[in-house]
Amino acid sequence: MAPLFDPKDKQLSVAFVCLGNICRSPMAEAIFKHRVKELGYSPYFSNIESFGTSGWHIGESPDSRSSKCCRKHGVPVNHQAQQISTKDFDRFDYVIGMDESNLSDLKYMRPKNNKSVVDVFGKWRTNEEFDKIVSDPYYGGNDGFEYNFKQINHFTDEFLKQEIGTLD
Numbered sequence: 556m557a558p559l560f561d562p563k564d565k566q567l568s569v570a571f572v573c574l575g576n577i578c579r580s581p582m583a584e585a586i587f588k589h590r591v592k593e594l595g596y597s598p599y600f601s602n603i604e605s606f607g608t609s610g611w612h613i614g615e616s617p618d619s620r621s622s623k624c625c626r627k628h629g630v631p632v633n634h635q636a637q638q639i640s641t642k643d644f645d646r647f648d649y650v651i652g653m654d655e656s657n658l659s660d661l662k663y664m665r666p667k668n669n670k671s672v673v674d675v676f677g678k679w680r681t682n683e684e685f686d687k688i689v690s691d692p693y694y695g696g697n698d699g700f701e702y703n704f705k706q707i708n709h710f711t712d713e714f715l716k717q718e719i720g721t722l723d
């Protein structure tokens with residue numbers, strides 16, 4: 556399949572959102588940026604960021620379990636936690652939550668008339684063996700982070716296939 560649009564005409568911006576912006580959404584940002592680079596899709600994107608719905612960890616680096624999991628799989632991580640605000644919705648074509656609670660918070664704070672796609676990342680899943688919801692791993696063990704990593708990889712590749720098309 557050819558790419559669906561020419562990056563000279565349009566570029567996409569994507570925000571990943573979880574509760575604290577230290578575990579799941581920085582992982583999603585890191586994996587997504589890594590795959591975009593690997594696949595040569597960088598020209599298709601103007602901005603890829605991540606946020607928390609809460610401000611609890613503003614300025615902090617990702618949780619070491621999240622960054623270790625990424626680095627172990629060859630995915631670089633470089634982020635400082637930030638909180639999403641109403642004005643951010645107009646900066647992104649896609650505002651993507653990890654779980655249903657993130658999604659309901661995002662829908663609540665989204666400005667009227669905003670045109671962003673606001674959904675959970677699992678919306679793009681094609682393999683139902685992966686849970687649709689990227690669950691909060693904060694109070695669990697490393698296996699939770701490993702599972703999040705696998706889910707997010709699948710969702711990322713499916714997002715890129717469905718929203719950009721493949722380069723072949």
Ligand code: 4NP
Pocket residue numbers: 573574575576577578579580611691692693
């Ligand atoms: P995240 O995980 O939303 O994936 O970043 C959490 C991080 C911190 C807390 C909860 C979830 N917390 O309670 O501080």
